[in-house]
């Protein structure tokens with residue numbers, strides 16, 4: 001039979017049962033302790049020593065622990081490893097507790113509900129999402145608890161993965177029965193997705209969700225937030241709010257509104273495209289640096305950095321809105337002192353969004369409030385700098401800044417200039433603010449002085465020079481006499497404790513003063529806590545104003561950052577148009593351009609869908625195309641390996657994204673037709689973890705493009721069809737290009753090694769050939785990285801193999817094989833054999849595109865002379881041929 005548990009372990013089991021799925025950190029004295037499986041997990045993940053409780057019993061309990069002040073450190077590691085942690089604290093003072101100290105869970109921390117600065121990356125948002133499937137669509141809600149941003153959207157099930165890739169939540173709530181490999185297309189954490197947390201079915205009740213949201217926002221309807229009350233998104237939002245209430249156990253006053261996210265107001269970028277364009281994280285190591293976001297981020301505050309990431313992840317599609325952003329950036333570019341002064345001011349600000357949220361949840365420290373006041377102090381100068389600006393958006397932002405002078409004054413009236421991190425030890429409230437507090441402080445200080453003089457007096461009276469006054473929690477103040485002087489101890493000393501080499505005494509006089517001092521100290525600390533709590537509550541009433549101002553500062557920061565970037569890196573303002581064109585002069589790849597030394601990156605023009613009427617005025621580097629077709633909407637780009645094909649097509653997509661997010665672009669001039677979607681099928685991504693072959697992934701992504709691109713989309717394709725046999729590959733690439741050209745009619749850039757595809761331009765009216773130039777020097781090839789009109793002559797693959805160190809014997813043999821293959825597959829005029837383009841009807845019938853080496857049997861059939869044969873002979877011949885085929 002199991003041994004009876006101690007009352008404390010009984011409480012442990014109770015709390016553990018109330019928090020299933022979370023690692024329980026159980027406060028015992030100065031330590032957080034973990035037991036059973038939690039201890040074993042923690043020992044492995046946190047490197048704690050595994051010991052055991054009740055070592056001598058039959059069932060020793062595994063146990064591990066760490067000092068309470070290291071909580072943040074260990075929490076971070078647990079959360080990074082995908083765990084949830086319930087923190088069970090002692091909620092009454094052990095000194096005054098009768099019996100077992102009461103312990104309660106004060107907070108459950110999960111990857112998506114982090115709010116502590118130490119646990120968060122200041123420049124990245126940390127969202128928690130919730131998915132509520134319905135018969136027709138999927139309701140999606142996502143919230144950043146550290147800032148209070150709360151958004152909802154209804155989406156088609158097929159788009160869920162793309163949306164989650166955009167939001168990148170750290171945690172995603174799903175109905176309990178769909179956490180496995182089930183029906184919801186949410187990638188698991190081990191496959192790069194969020195941590196999935198299953199919630200019971202009743203959390204997803206539509207009516208209950210609506211009621212919860214009404215109650216939280218204090219509204220009767222959600223229509224005011226532009227949210228349809230009956231949409232599944234409302235169910236998701238309600239379930240999400242329920243989870244937050246459940247885990248946080250604190251006020252949520254900073255969640256002041258619901259935002260309705262409308263996909264059709266933003267450029268749609270699917271997960272694969274987002275990944276391969278490396279918009280916010282690199283493919284190789286998932287880091288922010290060296291992604292597009294990493295190189296364009298010149299913001300000065302974490303609020304700005306997070307908003308910039310948001311803009312980059314959801315570029316706009318409305319020309320007016322985009323232009324308003326460009327106007328603001330332009331003003332920053334043109335006015336050096338405006339952007340430099342604002343930059344200086346912003347650098348002196350703290351993260352007002354996260355500070356305000358901590359105020360709302362009641363978790364702010366005295367130092368937080370002081371940082372908040374310091375930030376508010378800068379506001380008048382920011383507002384003054386933005387006064388009477390030309391750009392409409394800057395004017396709006398200027399008006400939106402709420403200086404909150406009352407809040408700032410309230411904080412600085414109460415707090416000392418540099419308050420400590422916690423209010424518990426006092427020293428928070430400014431002298432002169434509260435007369436009672438001042439008195440108590442005086443008394444506490446005076447008491448200390450009295451003790452010093454009492455020590456001197458007693459030392460003299462007793463003739464014990466080493467007589468000392470000490471303090472401990474058990475005995476309070478005492479007089480300490482070393483063994484050699486014991487004979488001099490006067491009669492009025494009362495012995496309290498005997499140690500090895502000294503004795504400790506108290507006197508009535510000392511006791512009386514001790515009581516006074518301690519009481520005064522305790523009272524002053526309690527009063528300080530009270531004053532501080534009142535201040536927090538007072539500031540919390542202004543959360544909505546503070547958050548709006550924080551959002552405004554974030555946007556100003558983004559404009560200053562984009563202006564600084566554009567001025568420093570020589571970007572131009574793109575002209576944005578509804579026409580489906582892409583006309584970029586001397587464009588540069590934004591990431592390579594910033595990473596390479598000045599002048600090293602070779603600029604290139606991109607001309608898609610450009611005819612005479614659309615063309616930019618100033619002619620730059622490249623000659624004007626010979627015919628309108630030469631600048632058609634489909635570009636086939638050939639050139640050697642390593643020449644810069646991928647760089648060139650990615651550059652076109654990245655510049656489009658940048659322009660639509662409101663940024664200037666790295667080019668001499670650019671006219672960018674608004675794209676509703678950008679698709680990038682670039683390079684083979686490793687999806688083996690999802691159980692798909694490289695070719696399957698490539699085709700799945702291609703299918704998605706062909707099924708969802710519109711004539712306003714921009715499609716960039718890199719070496720489609722590479723993962724299969726050459727003929728299959730070419731055939732697919734060929735017909736995919738035809739489809740994009742004829743049916744979808746969107747702007748397309750296709751980089752390929754299949755030179756056969758350059759002949760597509762003979763039949764596709766709006767397609768043109770471009771290639772990356774190289775300079776041949778005897779046996780040497782120099783990559784010029786310059787894209788010019790026309791098809792490439794050769795692919796130089798063998799040359800690249802040589803550069804990569806493939807043995808000479810292999811490359812020489814390869815050169816011979818290449819020679820042989822090339823002579824087999826050319827027409828009399830030396831051009832590769834390619835099929836003639838046929839009408840749509842003919843195309844249905846067509847089976848083969850290329851001239852394969854003919855089977856000798858075909859010749860035999862052609863030469864059969866049926867006139868000289870009997871039916872039996874003809875049949876025999878047919879049998880023979882069939883046998884020959886079977887024998888092969």
Ligand SMILES: Nc1ncnc2c1ncn2[C@@H]1O[C@H](COP(=O)(O)OP(=O)(O)OP(=O)(O)O)[C@@H](O)[C@H]1O
Pocket residue numbers: 592600601602603604639640641642643644645646647648785786
């Ligand atoms: N315009 C440019 N200016 C300077 N360097 C460039 C330019 N374009 C590309 N490069 C350099 O060449 C390298 C190869 O470029 P990229 O990957 O685009 O070649 P590619 O033609 O697509 O090659 P492959 O066919 O082998 O995939 C880049 O990593 C970069 O260092």
